Amino acid sequence: MESVKVLSPAKINIGLRVLRKRPDGYHDIETIFHEVKLFDEIEVEVSDRIEFETDSSEVPLDFENLCLRSARIFIESFGIHSGVRIFLKKVIPVGAGLGGGSSDAAGVLKALNILFETGADGDFLCELAGLIGSDVPFFIRGGTAYATGRGEVIEPLQVDFPYKIVLVYPNIKISTAWAYGNLKLRDHAGKRSLKEIFIQYINSPENLKMEIENDFEELVFSHYPEVGKIKAKLYELGALFSLMSGSGSTVFGFFDEIRNEEEILSAFGGYRVFILR
Ligand SMILES: C[C@@](CO)(OP(=O)(O)O)[C@H](O)COP(=O)(O)OP(=O)(O)OC[C@H]1O[C@@H](n2ccc(N)nc2=O)[C@H](O)[C@@H]1O
Ligand SMILES: Nc1ncnc2c1ncn2[C@@H]1O[C@H](COP(=O)(O)OP(=O)(O)O)[C@@H](O)[C@H]1O
Structure with missing residues (x-):
């Protein structure tokens, strides 16, 4: 070969x-x-x-x-x-x-x-x-x-994933080791597993919003407020669910349809935006 x-x-x-x-x-x-x-x-x-x-x-x-x-x-x-x-x-x-x-x-x-x-x-x-x-x-x-x-x-997990995804990367590089090293651990005792929540609510974004968190958001949003602003902006632009990925700094949004591509791109001028259909 x-x-x-x-x-x-x-x-x-x-x-x-x-x-x-x-x-x-x-x-x-x-x-x-x-x-x-x-x-x-x-x-x-x-x-x-x-x-x-x-x-x-x-x-x-x-x-x-x-x-x-x-x-x-x-x-x-x-x-x-x-x-x-x-x-x-x-x-x-x-x-x-x-x-x-x-x-x-x-x-x-x-x-x-x-x-x-x-x-x-x-x-x-x-x-x-x-x-x-x-x-x-x-x-x-x-x-x-x-x-x-x-x-x-x-x-x-076998799932029919129902959303289009928008990724917004604000040109901020975050070291995974730094993020773990500076994280204040939260108490998850007594919560249902993320697997149960995900399987039950994948088609119900309102519930995803209430029950699915990323523990790194608080740390990263407080050091880099512009990352938190992306999440708020994605919701304004019609996202059904939005969260930071991993230790950041990319924030993703789930959409049912993306009819406002131009508006999304111009809302995040200067950042790297990926619209994945
Ligand atoms: C946070 C996450 C979430 O998916 O992803 P990224 O944001 O990096 O994409 C991962 O846990 C990242 O995993 P990965 O990037 O493979 O980490 P590794 O190379 O194994 O470890 C880098 C450093 O992160 C810390 N680390 C990583 C994974 C883990 N479960 N606990 C840790 O404490 C350790 O300090 C380690 O030295
Ligand atoms: N092929 C590669 N692509 C990207 N980063 C790499 C690669 N090989 C090593 N690295 C190192 O891994 C670090 C983490 O990169 P990456 O996997 O892109 O980010 P994240 O862990 O945030 O998802 C980078 O800062 C870089 O030093």
Whole structure:
């Protein structure tokens, strides 16, 4: 096989509860991951070294590069005796709460699995993915899933998703480690699980509004008031439900139909807006 190309999608978190700090420094969380139609592109081919190229100036090229980390883990775990060249076309904003880096890491695992014809199944790729980052296992299968543990325990959910989605990224990069490190934990004792709430109310946005929260909103909105203003503006523009994704700074809105595309785009002039139908 000459080369393999895959698309790696962004995600949103439809609700995010941070439950407790664990002895290993991570936090147990509860979230609904939902894949959205915004994609990076990855191409891999065999090479004599492990090489990486990208069209983005924002992706780190050192040890923090998640595509390189994925490739090294894959090559070591299968005892492969060649290298790979990875090309990443970056579309998903970086440090935006959309999981782009994690998705690219999963995309590299999936692409290399095809390139080297290992025959490894999704469960094995999920195990490798968990070594790279908490959000990476979700992206092996994508779709919609209920996640627990540090985010790596995935239960796929079958849902007919009824909304168009608008994403607004206000050009503010937020470090996930900073967000977890500065969060004041809230008490979720006695609440129904996000999975139950999501399944019961996916077609009832008024109830989603009342019951689904993202614990990072308070912290991020207080440091960056412009992020909170996006949520209010999305409701003014007709969103049925709106929430910040992950540790921010992207805010998403669910709409039944989008008839005011021009108005939405001009309301957020200067920000990156994605209208996903
Ligand atoms: C907040 C979320 C919600 O989906 O997403 P993003 O906003 O980053 O997209 C995730 O929990 C982000 O997961 P991910 O981005 O994979 O995090 P990792 O690389 O594993 O960890 C980065 C750092 O975040 C903290 N961390 C991460 C996950 C977790 N459950 N508890 C934590 O405390 C740790 O300090 C860790 O060193
Ligand atoms: N392929 C990649 N794309 C984006 N970021 C990457 C990548 N590889 C490593 N990173 C690092 O991961 C960090 C988190 O990026 P990203 O996954 O886009 O954000 P988030 O965790 O907010 O969803 C970035 O600040 C960057 O340093």
